[in-house]
Amino acid sequence: MDAMSEHYLQYKPVSITELIGKKGIAQLNMRDVPLEKIKEYAAEDSDITLQLHDIFVPKLKEQEAVSVLEEIEMPLVPVLAGMEREGVMIDKNFLHLYSAELDLEAKKSEERIHTLAGVKFNIASPKQMGEVLFEKLKLDPKAKKTKTGQYQTGEDILSKLAPEHEIIKEILRYRQISKLKSTYVDALPTLIHPVSGRVHTSFNQAVAATGRLSSQNPNLQNIPIRTEMGREVRKAFIPRNSEFEILAADYSQIELRIIAALSGDEGMIRDFKDGHDIHTATASKVFNVSLDAVDKEMRRKAKMVNFGIIYGISAFGLAQRLEIPRKEAAEIIEAYFTQYPNIKKYMNDTIEGARTHGFVQTVKGRRRYIRDINSRNQTVRGFAERNAINAPIQGSAADMIKIAMIAVHEAMQKASLKSKMILQVHDELLFEVHHSEKELLKKLVIDKMKNAIQLAVPIEVEVGIGANWLEAH
């Protein structure tokens, strides 16, 4: 950052109350506050230090918990502050052109929907949408309602009705277009800082219950990638000038690797050590066929089960997502646990631990307190149990990337690189890389990400470089 731009972001004067606040440090927009101020306040006032501890770890006594604050969260503050201040360059012209394109598509789509429905209505209103689909067109006599008495018209519901009427596909397409336009294509350019010319997000360090970061105003952790139309938005994330490119580094299957390591399941650890595609390896085991004999459908099902395991699975939930009978889903889950017995044991042990201690923890001792784990209400207890299973996995992944970020930042400073770390998206780090530093930074990032935490499974990191965020993948 040059001498003039050093001052471009206004420092907002903050009182101690404002700084810490009732909601904790999460409300702090770090790009507006010099780090020295935060440190000053914390050092001066033991009460503040205590509050900081309270924010990050509910109980101070335990050794491991304190280290999460001292060894991860506090060192991470200047790293995040730097990323927020740096911001990211957005191609405004590109988004304006794309907006006009989407606008045209939306208008055409709107007209088709009104014609197909035989009535004009507000497509963006779920209430009106439900009435048109289920009362006028009578697409589903057994249509489900929400707790407020409206018809459900979510994507999963509508997808199943697609064969019933041509209008469904068009509605989903319309929804996609308007989501892209309102949330990303039109919103991002308005958030460009007038002086820096870049978009500055805020990373919340103490919002997510698992230890993940969150990003707001704008949220740069949910930029579309899944669909072709959405993916276009990523082309607007560009380097500052022609001397730089975008470098993206992703952990591969980090949460599954972590559950393999935490559970000590030898079969799954072996799958990762052998370097096979994990979902194919799982399909091979669950459906009892050779790796070569795994077809697309088998892999798709295995992938769903692997995700389900991380989230705390039920036969009902899997059946619904795979659109298969519940019995078949139950059989797949049973086969899974037979093949990976220690995963099952790990899940039971984790829930048992939560019942005994009232919390679960990550590899670095980050805790999540599970209040409802002994509830007599089955639904409430079920949620608590899924939280208990998921938190150590998601949280350990958060520990790992946070530690990597601190190490990468330190190494980049030591080497006085021109390149900058600009975003974190849970299992991915994004950089603006100078042409002269491409190979150096690539090696550095892979090294620090792979070696952040030693586990019993190999950790893989994929790196790409390109002219924008999309091309960097």
Next chain:
DNA sequence: TCTCTGCTCAC
């Protein structure tokens, strides 16, 4: 103007 709801985007 504020708050809640439903929906949809990401990992």
Next chain:
DNA sequence: CAAGTGAGCAGAGAC
């Protein structure tokens, strides 16, 4: 009852 963690948008209704 029924898959974890977030954020933002438009509609709808309360104030």
